[in-house]
Amino acid sequence: MQKDKDTNIDTSNSLLAIKGLSKSFGDNLVLDNISLAFEKGKTTVIIGQSGCGKTVLIKHLIGLLRPSDGSVYFKGERIDDLSEHKLQKIRTNFGFLFQGGALFDSLSVYENIIFPIQQHHKIKNYEKLEEIVKTKLTMVGMDGYQGYNPAELSGGQKKRVALARAIALSPEIILYDEPTTGLDPIRSDVINELILKLQKTLNITSIVVTHDMKSAYKIADRIIMLHNGRVVVDGRPEEIKNHSYPVVQQFINGQISEKDLKTIQLSSIGEEVAKLQ
């Protein structure tokens, strides 16, 4: 039944779609025949264990990685086989927040944020540009840090500056890779509100990778869970909450499985070290 649903992806009418996507690195099959379509103006949250391929999946959406098999569509046009040069134009429709921020450490916060603007527009009015930077930084609560270097910021602050850079070009689609990881609960909620606000006021489409279930329930129109390279759940937040599949319940409740628990209890860590002496 799952299979049926997969092949019925409507690539021409959805904003962004993937069809039969597989990706392997050497012998390591990370994504296994995944098909999804993302609707305009909706927020989709992707959850799943660390290392299950969430980052790999969203990198395919802007062509940072090329599929081993399958295809990716943006506004009905196939993009996974485009040349790097042609992809450049398409990527300006996207904002991408990297898991580690990926701020340019040779540039100041200000220069980081104007980078995408400078690359795609001829700037004449520098006062206006400063205003734009100020607005974007205020959105993420980082106004006043314009002159700082990334090295002088904490992990959470870097993430927020990176988010300001991702929204600098006011893109249609924003891909967030763990936007709230490493932030305190209040800052996390600020980011949640920001994502909601961008959706409501500008009708922006968001795809959010996260481990933070509280944030997921708050912002998601739809939650997708990946497990072993496949989509195991795809539905509205309420559907996920009541899902019967044990892997899902363990994940959303943050519980270790019985099997893993046993292995931890069996290995007597202290004694082994004692035996060495």
Next chain:
Amino acid sequence: MSDNRKRSMLEQFGGSVITGINHCGEFSRFHANAIITSLQAFFIPKTYPLIWTQMLAIGVRSVPVVCITGCFVGMVLAVQAYDQLAGLGLEEHLGVLINISVVKELGPVLTAVMLAGRVGGALTAELGTMNVTEQISAVRSMGTDPIRYLVSPRILACLLLTPFLIIYADFMGIIGGYVISVLHFGINNKAYWDFSASGIEMWDISIGIIKGFFFGAAIAGVSCYKGFNCKEGAAGVGQACTEAFVGSFIFILVIDFALAVVFKGIYASLWPIRSLL
């Protein structure tokens, strides 16, 4: 999986040959792309500030070390060659020997080797770190070509400045040779310069300088390639730097040999109109 260990020698050898050819192909593509982009960038005023910054880092800061190299080469040649020539009563010819070695071979090659260490190492480490922290992916994600933004300015700066650094090295080599020959060994000043002038043509100096363009492009190209393909972690960056230096060094020697052959051919064909040059 245990079959892996039993792979025959032939299989392993074949495997490494294929990987090697793949690397060559990838490198050629990277380099060709980089050269084309650099040529384009040369006519786009937007990249001038980037080239300028790199010129400062690559060129200006290398002047002292290149001067020291040149000076010592000249002095060592004088010390080593004096006894041989004095034994034959030809010590007044010392100038030709030193100066032709310096301007034709040792000046350009040793300058290039110095730069491969100083500049190549720094370029690889910088770009390698940018690669492992996903800053290069970030450039791509914002619709900018990382070759144009990161590689071209470095190649252009290196290509344009290496010939000038060779001029510095040549000059200091000549001074070094003079100091030892005339001031220390007491060779007649006029004879020293007369023999030097009669033995060295503008051609000899020019080919030394022309080599600089090729050396510069090779050093920057190899270093940027290694940086772009750097493996993760601190060890990855270190390894990339080592490989970049060894790679650049071999390239310098190969280019030096190839150019020697080519220039010899050109010189022979120009021999009849030599007096006009």
